[in-house]
Amino acid sequence: GLGTTSVVCALLHDVVEDTDLTLDDIRGLFGEKEAKIIDGLTKISGVFDQGSSLQAENFRKMLLTLSDDVRVILIKLADRLHNMRTLESMKRDKQLKIASETLYLYAPLAHRLGLNAIKTELEDLGLKYTEPELFNEIEQRLKETEPERKKFIAKFIVPIKEILEEQGLNAKILGRPKSIYSIHNKIKNKGVPFEEIYDLFAIRIIIDTLPENEKSDCWRVYSIVTDFYHPSPDRLRDWISTPKANGYESLHTTVMGPDGKWVEVQIRTVRMDELAEKGYAAHWKYKDSATENQLDDWIRKIREILESPEENALEFLDDFKLNLFAEEIFAFTPKGEMKTLPINATALDFAFDIHTKVGEKCIGAKVNHKLVPLSYKLKSGDQIEILTSNKQTPKEDWLGYVVTARAKSKIKNALKEEKRRVAEDGKEQLERKFNHLKIDFTIKNINELANHFKLPSSQELFYRIAVGNINVKHLKDFRQEHGKIIHKSGAIKKREAAQTLEEMVTAARGKSDLLVIGENLQKIDYKLSPCCTPIPGDDVFGFITINEGIKIHRVNCPNAIQLLSNYAYRVVKAKWTSQELISFLSGIKITGIDEVGIVNNITKIISNELSVNMRSISFDTNDGTFEGTVMVFVHDTNHLTELMKKLKKVNGVLSVARIDGNK
Incomplete structure (x- = not known):
C-alpha cells in the first residue's frame, strides 16, 4: 500500500550505481521526489581517512534522506532482506561483513520501525552466517521438538477456544516458536542450555473486532485465559494502554499451562497484529495517527543528531544506535505529559528530552517528590520534576550518566563549544608570547609547535596552553631562523610518518x-x-x-x-596452522551444586587427568550453589571441548561454558 513512488524507487534503487544513468536522468524521467529517494539509496564512493568508515558515511547519507521521506528506509530494508536471502553464494568474508552489518544496524532499525517480520528474518539470517554451527544446532533442536510442541499447544488451546466461541468472540489462536536468534540470545545471556529454555514458543490470540471494542475485548480474552491457567503476576505487560515507541500494541502475560510449564500468551486484534508485523508500512492502511506522531518524533531526534556540527560518521553511528533501543520505560512530567525513554535512562536523559536548555542547566531532579542526583535511573511510572540553575554548564562526566542519543549529542556539542571558547584564550596567550620572542605567528609555526608537543591539532595546542598544561614561559627555548621556528637543541624533529x-x-x-x-x-x-x-x-x-x-x-x-x-x-x-606445541589462554565458567570436595574434583580433572595448566581459578558459593571461573592453557578448540566434556561429567556440575575475554 505504499504507492507508485515507492515501487519506482525500489525498482531503480541501484541504477545510478550500476549503469550510466544519472540522478538528473531520474529527475527528468520521474520527478524530484523519486530522485531524492534514490540519491539516499546510492552509496558514497571515495577514500576515507583512518578515523572514518565508508559504511558509516553511507548510512548517514541514507538517514539524511530518511528525515525527509521514510520510504527510503523501507526500500533499503527490503533490499537488505533480499541480500541476506541470497548470501549463500558469497565468499565467507563477504558473508561475515554483510551479516554483521545487518545485525548491528538493519535488524534494530527494522525493530524500531515496527517491522517485526523483517526484523526476525534479518536476525535469523544474520546468525546463520556469523555463527553457522550454533544456528544449525538450534534449528535442528527446534525440528526435533516440534511434534511435542504441537501436541502441547493443541492441549493448551482446547478449553480457551470453546469459551471464546461460547462468548461470540471471533478469534484465531496460533502457537509459534520463538525465533532462532532470540533463543540464541537466551542461551548466551542467561547461560542456560536449550533444554532449560521454558518459553521456546508463544501462544498468540488474534481477535477480529470493531475498533471501539478493541481494548475491552482484549481484556475479556485475558480474563478467559487466566480463568483456566494461573498467571505470573510480574509477567503482565500492557502495551495496549501505552503502546511501544514503534507503535506496537499487545497484551502479554505468562501463565502456568498443562504439565507445569510456563507459557507466554499474546493477545491482540487483527489491526494490532498487522501493525506489529508490518509496523510503519501498515499505518497507511489504518491511518494510525499515534504511530505516525511517534515516528515523526523519532525522525526529529535523528535530524537533530544529523545536524550536529563536526560529528564524524562513526560518532554519529554510535549515537544513532542508542536511538534503536529495544526496551523502554514510560515517565511523566509534573503536568502528566508522558515521555518514552530507553531502559536505564536517567534523570539527565529526561531533562534533555524536555529541551536542550533544560538539560544543559540541570542540577538535579525530584522523582515522585523525592530529591535524586542526575545519574538516577528512572523506572516506568516515575514522575519527574527537573531542577535547574543558570550557573550550571555540561560536564565531561555527564557522558557517563546518559544513554539517549539526544543527550549524548547535545553534551558533546556543548563540551566542544566550551573547548573552542577556552582555546581562543590560549591562542591569544601564544600570539603574545610569539610577538615577545619575535617569532612569526603563522599557521606553519603553530603546527610545528603542536608537532613538538606531539599534539594532533593547533586547537589542542591552544587549549593546553589555556588550561595551563603547557606553560608559555617554557617557550623561551624557541627562536626563529629564516621565518621558521626552531628549538635551541636544533630543528624540531618531525614524527615518523605513519603508514597510511x-x-x-x-x-x-x-x-x-x-x-x-x-x-x-x-x-x-x-x-x-x-x-x-x-x-x-x-x-x-x-x-x-x-x-x-x-x-x-x-x-x-x-x-x-x-x-x-x-x-x-x-x-x-x-x-x-597447526599449533600443537603452543598453548593458548582460554576461560571456562562452571556452575553447580556446592558439595564437599567438588572444587578438588574439578582441579584434579584439569591438572591430573588432562595435564592442562591453569593460570587462575576462582569459586563463589551462594545458598548451596557455586559459580567458578577457570583460566586454562589449551592447544586448540578440540582440546578445550574435551576438557569441558570431562568437567560436565563431574557430580554436582550443572553447566560448563566457554567465556569471552581473559578475566
Missing part, C-alpha cells in the same frame, strides 16, 4: 589475501585479542588497528559485529 591505512592493509593481506596465524609473517605484528581470547580451531579474522598491529578476533567475539559492520575495509581473512 591503505599501506597497512596491503602489507597485512599479502599476496594470498589470507593471514596465516603461526607462519613467518614477515614483520607483521599481530596479537590475539584479549576481548575474546581466540584459540586454534576458532573461526577468526584479523583486524588492522592504527597503533597496535593486527588483532585476531573470534567471529563470535562480542565486538565482532561492530568491527565487521563499520570497518570491513580493515578486516583480513585469517586461518590457523
